[in-house]
Amino acid sequence: DGGITQSPKYLFRKEGQNVTLSCEQNLNHDAMYWYRQDPGQGLRLIYYSQIVNDFQKGDIAEGYSVSREKKESFPLTVTSAQKNPTAFYLCASSPTGAREQYFGPGTRLTVT
């Protein structure tokens, strides 16, 4: 089955710890994106990558880091520098030349 997978579905961490969220796609999409969603809020762009080994900051990149070593994978690290990391994290991808973005199931991160 083609699709976007994110793991784990729920993640709990203590304050001060870095945590890495996984995003994998087998759709052969070039572009991949990370968003966070807070209750009652729209999605906000953290980082995006349009090609392997290249990525750009979105609107709220502070406290986050990414890598894009393979076309299929775009992991997001939430560092201890992120002041309010508890949120619903969504990964998306987009086919080459298309504007539509398709989302994975998301990871709900809770930091206490």
Added chain:
Amino acid sequence: QKEVEQNSGPLSVPEGAIASLNCTYSDRGSQSFFWYRQYSGKSPELIMSIYSNGDKEDGRFTAQLNKASQYVSLLIRDSQPSDSATYLCAVIRGGSEKLVFGKGMKLTVNP
């Protein structure tokens, strides 16, 4: 002024009625517009995209775009209880590949 603004809602309609969801955007350079449906606790699902002025129909869904008024809407005909969800309007910023989302409008369809 917010980049993408949706009515605060929530919106409640009876089963079989037409639900009308509205969205305005501030960037006149925006060219691509999307509607996503998000069920509670789930990720957004793309249901409509529209790129040119006018109406675009897909089954019970119609997206309407008016670039002069910077307005995009989604009509859901013959609303069903399964349409109950939050609907997110999203716009690609002019000159970029970045998608900007509104806060969403919660729709409840009552049987």
